Amino acid sequence: MPYHRATGALALVAVLVFLFSGARAFDESRFPNWKGQWVALGGTGNAAWDTTLPPGGERALLTPEYQAVFAANIKAEAAGGPPLDPTSRCIPAGMPRLMMAVLPMEIAITPSITYFMFPAFDSLRHIYTDGRSFPAQIEPSFIGTSIGQWQDTDGDGRFDTLRIETRAIRGPHTYDASGIPFHKDGEAVVTEKVYADKTDPNTLHDEITTRDHALMRPWTVTRSYRRDAGQARPEWLETVCRQDASRVLIGDQNYKVSPEGLLMPAIKGQKRPDLRYFK
């Protein structure tokens, strides 16, 4: 069975949570009402991560080394190499790109974990709010490991803001479909402040700050989401990522597949795949 498994450690704390989680009542009224279906504002699958920047402006945020990496990746794709956007191969968007919420998201709040659920497979965030700390060793995963803290910023006795820090995010991942890269060291840290709009409880904001060694400075964007208050029972879609049957990646070469199902070069003069394992 083919799969990648990231061992998510945190076992001791998880056992403790397991032992005690069934013993207390959950006072739901202490948490914000973020039920329903949240639809991202101002973005689609091809939208830029930071819509406040002019086209191409994100390059200036990269270190010179990673501007060169980005340029090399673009050149490699044009030469038949792997596509710039890993999601085109059904690799999960990962953090922080997942928060673009290309399809509507649901937020389920429990005392110890807040879940961010997305229709796409491999896209489920667990935000641990049980007071745990980051362990010394974390196996990287596409969604990373997220620890959150609820805050009652206006002192009304009810939490209104969720602050999150996410570490141990594995690649390949990019900010958006353009392929802006993260540093290969996998040390990106994403912090978020999630809160409902002060004047409109049906608008949610997420201030997302990414710290990564491929960046000249932390990069903060605010993504917003809208809830249709009239949709008490929203329809939840399920998406199955199917790889584009007209493209196939073999090793470091991206080939085309003809309508009759035969392998074809994606660029002129592309070398044949190595068939040494066939007799």
Next chain:
Amino acid sequence: MLERSAFGALALAAALALSVIDAKAFDDTSYPDWSGSWLAIGGATRGSFDSSKPKGLAQQAPLKPEFQKILEASIADIAAGGQGNDPGYHCGSHGMPRVMLALEPIFFVILPETTYIIFERLSQVRRIFTDGRAWPAQLPGASVGYSIGQWIDTDGDGRYDTLEVETRGINGTRVYDSNGAPLHPDNSTVVRERISLDQANPGVLHNEITTIDDALTRPWTVTRSYRRLPAVWDEYVCTAGNEHLAIGHDDYLLSADGLLMPVKKGQKPPDLRYFDAPQP
């Protein structure tokens, strides 16, 4: 203008309704403690849909003759080195009822209106609506279907202990387990479940699953059991590192060094007629 006002009033009413919904405290002591993660019990046969019987034809799935032939062909292909009739190896959803085999951990998140079953495989989420809703006229269609559930306090102790679920609107190519016993492609499957903790051991959960499907001669009931484990979430991403590759209608493997390999003994290499002739 009048219509816009009416719409605004409706929106306001809906917003108020949403505000009211969360005003009540959720007493989760009314619900069973299904915390932790749950993994299939069943020893060597845990991977079979009916874990009380060996895999393959010994499952005695009550298939109609034309679907029995599909199963037999699938088993023969697997014996030859293929993947048979199993869509899962291309990282697709196992769908209902196969997801409830729980060969990778599953988790229950119980909230008043919805019980979520979260699957480590593909990070899939199954929503079981327990808010008293009726079936919608149009089901959205999903591999895990659309599920409506009802909590029951069978022993009258004031705490729910059993979740009864009915699932409809299941679509997509599905099989019961990796041997490839098929469900009917008409997407009319109905699955009923009754989930409860073992009476003597709260570390064991039972799920009595009855599948009603047009490929079957009669409803097929099996009981799956799961063992409680600590709630450790391990991301399971099938697509990252999947060594299976489809080119047209043919399946191949990718070697660790990124080269194409046959999946079956004697398999022909792909046709490279569109490439320039190799240099001498």
